[in-house]
Amino acid sequence: MEQRIHALSTGLPKEMKKSGMKRSVVTGIEKERVDEVYLTKDGFKGDDVADKRNHGGPDRAVCFYPLEHYKKWQEELGRVLPNAAFGENLTVTNMLEESVYIGNIYRIGRALVQITQGRIPCSTIDQYTEADTLLKRTIETGFTGYLGRVLEEGTISSQSTIELIEEHPKKMSVLACNQVYFANEDWEEMEEIASVEPLAEDWKRRLAKRIDRLKQQS
Template sequence: MENNITMIHTLAIGMPKELHYSNGRSMNTGIEKRKVQEVYLSARGFEGDDVADKKHHGGPDRAVCLYPEEHYIQWEQELGKPLPTAAFGENLTVTNMLEADICIGDIYKIGDAVIQITQGRVPCSTIDKYTEANILLKRLIETGYTGYLARVLEEGTIYADSKIELVEKHPARVSVLHCNEVYFKNKDALAMKRIQAIDALAEDWKQKLEKRIQHLQSKVMN
């Protein structure tokens, strides 16, 4: 990956709106995004972008959502149909930034802004509803191809053709893919503790891992 150029494939934003899905049901969600040529990124997130479910999405540790463009080929083949722009609700669809290569705490400069990777994306059923594909959520979890989230270290404007430059690789070198495997399999307390110890990890993940560690340890004691 070192020789490959990391770049923005799509820059997208969107405000929550009503999503209609199967059997006449609907929900309020910010998953639907539209392409833009430039947008300002603040510590709270992109201007003109927001989430509906503030409990499970958004906040300073989850201000930016990124998803690797390469996975679209696999998902479109498996589903047998094309996916919409920013199908996973991501702000940045990126090239040459796979979960296996991106680590928690890595810092990137994108346009005028600087971001730090904080956690893997924990996908929800809204993805299936939006893409009209009832297997996608399950497959994201199985593969660990969830995308990932970031906090903003320096605010600034990002352009659709902005370069993505690695500023600093986190010394722990714990990949998003590894975190996802540990998080979703939920059986290795020692691996959870190693992830939890990374200073840059999102607070929400630290708390969730703590609960899982305690649960696993209580099972051992019983």
């Protein structure tokens, strides 16, 4: 099935204070739709993150989220979610975590993007959507969205096509990685994920620490 952009969204960090929050936070999660924007190796022009330790950087320059999950979350929450509710730049169709592999390379408009890791969600999602369960449920299901690095910079429009240029031969899906990362203590499976060369360096470091710990315990 054809992979398409449903929404192209960008936004700069700003102060957010929602009901139930004890204090405001500065975050880049709130994004607005744009018609066209230039994608650099550090991310989209006019887009940024506040927490640069856990978000952003060349391995996490682009954030994707499948449109299909919105129906599920809206049914569970009983209300409509805002645009780019998960802070994603690209809300996409027919690109579920189960069918997108780490290392896949996509031509999106004039840019070339490689998938690097599943997104590790944080509490800002719950704060932004004013939902107490969304963070927990994204982790439980593995429906976290995913991130990519930019191999070739270029302009992307909301009408740009998405073309799979190269499917990574190891076929390690984002969903499979999420299931191991969030719920598995099998160091051999972690080693298999870590062996996928295009995997983000942050994930490689995190997995290496856990693998060492698990080996010491065995």
